[in-house]
Amino acid sequence: MDTTITNNFKSEEYQINMGPQHPATHGVLRLLLTIDGEIIKKVEPDLGYIHRSIEKMCEYDSYQQIVHLTDRMDYLSSHINNEGVCLTVENALQLEIPERVKVIRTIIAELTRIASHTLWWGVMGMDVGALTTYFYGFRDREMINDIFEETCGARLTMNYNIPGGLMFDIHPNFVKRTKEFIAHFKTKLPEYDLLLSDNVIFRKRMEGIGILTKEDAISFGASGPVGRASGYSCDVRKHHSYSAYDKVTFNEILKTEGDTYSRYQVRILEMWESLSIIEQLIDNIPEGDFFAKTNAVIKLPAGEYYEKVETARGELGVYIISTGTKNPYRMKFRSPGFSNLSLLNHIAVGGKIGDLVATMATLDLVIPDIDR
Amino acid sequence: MSVTGKYFLHSRKGAITQQYPDNRATLQMFERFRGEVVMPHDENNEHRCTGCQKCELACPNGSIEIIWDRQIDPETGKKKKMIDKHIYHLGMCTMCSLCIEACPTDAIKWAQNFENSVYDRKYLTRVLNKPGSKVVPGVED
């Protein structure tokens, strides 16, 4: 797309294409960089390489079928995406969800968040140059994947939440395995700190880079850990509680510097918080149904419905316009990655190429989430 | 550095990778693993599918096609819907398990084989009911 090459750049600058296939951009993202020596003057992201028209496909599917498409949007926090759609449909139908379902959904959502953050940590190390952190992150993620595989049967695109509850009940080993995982992971998180967070080289590469002020975070619509690292309190689990989040106590982690190191720290501390949420809920899962009865063909009453959930990346919003039939008229997803990507030009200008890579790693972009 | 040093020394025990092609005999998936949709047949070559088409309606992208016909049921003598072929396109299936949940007679379930790659595309279109098989009597209750 040569129309994006601007004509008014000075002669000592040159343009480089960090193309769609690249080890550092997490997915297929094309960035057009205008560089002067090593200093970046402009970053233009070029999206659309993995657009699969999910929102259009949703207009032809019934509500139970839409859920399996949302798995594939932000595939690292697939349960939370499913939960978003299910919550929207259930609130539109004003269904009463059993307590057991709410507690299990919260536990699974927090496990997914930990899985996503361990993968992020592994890839972060790889981007900055420490190539072994990738394997340590994946080792912990494998344990969570085994827990999910035993319960829902799939490791990445887990179609387990459906409007009305869960597809089938949890496996009897679920509680035992989750407890083992918590005990194991508590010994591993300090190792993560020892390996990467306290390393002098790492800190010098991360501190003071890519500073995002609070006003900019609010005006660009940054959410999730990116916003919280700049002091913008935007945790959906606190402000608009859903599922069982109002029953547990956890802290919302805010930092004020807004540089890449504080984004890194926010995610590590969030992993600790998720562990404490799971610990509070795992022992007393209430008995009951795992499913609330709905019609076989769900028809939402006419109107517009919007719900938001907190995925590992930020705030995912699900917006349904229904005209009373069994397919939605229009379905829109407000993806967190899209707003987080829009601030890349703002914070990367003036830094070097190495800083760009580190900043993109802390923004934690998953490109299929951006180009649904 | 102490972290990586410790792992270096203990690597034999802690290796998380599996020697895949060598350990096929002992490798076992979990029981709910979503490998491939199959229709179990018992020892009389009978299956439980009545041709109600609920799985075909539930599938989001048309991976299941049911070919049915109205035939004379030998027991009651009336015309009934009976299944001729249950075609399953493995190449299009997204493993969402909506069909298995929708089936009222538990006719289809998940198998655990995960080595599904073939050299020729036509092997991916599978007919799930074996030739010459009938419905288990009394399954629609």
Add this chain to the structure above:
Amino acid sequence: MNITKNIHEWLFSLMPETTASIVEMVLIAIVYLGIFAVAGLYLVLLERRVAAWFQLRLGPNRVGWQGLLQTMADALKLVSKELTGTIKADKFLYNLAPYFVIVTALMAMSLFPFSEEFQAFDINIGIFFLIAISSIGVIGILLAGWSSNNKFALIGAMRSGVQTISYELSVGLSLLTMVLMTGSLQLSEIVEVQKNGWLIVQGHIPAVIAFMIYMIAGTAETNRAPFDLVEAESELGAGFHTEYSGMKFAYFFLAEFINMFIIAAIATTVFFGAHLSPFGITDNIPLLGVFWFLIKTLAIILLMMWFRWTFPRLRIDQLLVLEWKYLLPLNLMNLILMALMVLLGLTIQF
């Protein structure tokens, strides 16, 4: 068992003098090419398995017993690849660049005292020659980056050039610090002095500081992590050898590992007593010195690999700041300290 002396006399008795010396040089060249190839290939395999053990997995262990034939398989693959080249690349320089790095690596390999008799080229400016040779290797990288006509390769090559010329200073100064104790630049003399105790023990505090500076600067010289932003795979694809494929890429790849071997071998010679056993216990057995040399070199190579797989990468300006603001003044002060120590006779001798 003076094999080398016997072969030397046999050759000279067979033919007139000039032919015999030429044949001798060719024989030595073939032997060293053999060492070069074997060392390069097996170092690559060692790196892969060691990296795997750090990362909680097993390395290549399928081809041959425990994976020993893996590099043969890789070499076969590389040889059979098509030698691509871009249209706009400068053909002559593009083909010339790999040879610079290979030739300098081979020349540097010929100096090491593997054992008492097993040293090919015992020149009296030994260490100076080694440092000079490694400076020439930089030209190969710069040429490769420039002639590829590729922006990524150019960025990589420029970064490498700047990095290497800065860190040569630290390498030279730290080696100079140790030469103060030996009084000669010739490598066999340096080993002779170490018969009274390895140099790192003889000059205690300044020698340990010199060793640490040398390790940091040495890993920077060979463009290995944590200084490997030249080929920073996460950032730019593959750095200066993006456009090379097949045998030419194999040259660069091998040259990197041989450079690592050379830096480790220099450290072994200067700091740890090249082929001398600890406390002189087995110095009488003739060819056992080779074994000691290889063991010590291997230990230092393992240390370098440990660095690579643990630390993140430094940015280019942080790297230059490290050299010019921290390592160089430290090195100069260390030099003065060592000079004072030698003058006052405070070295430990056995």
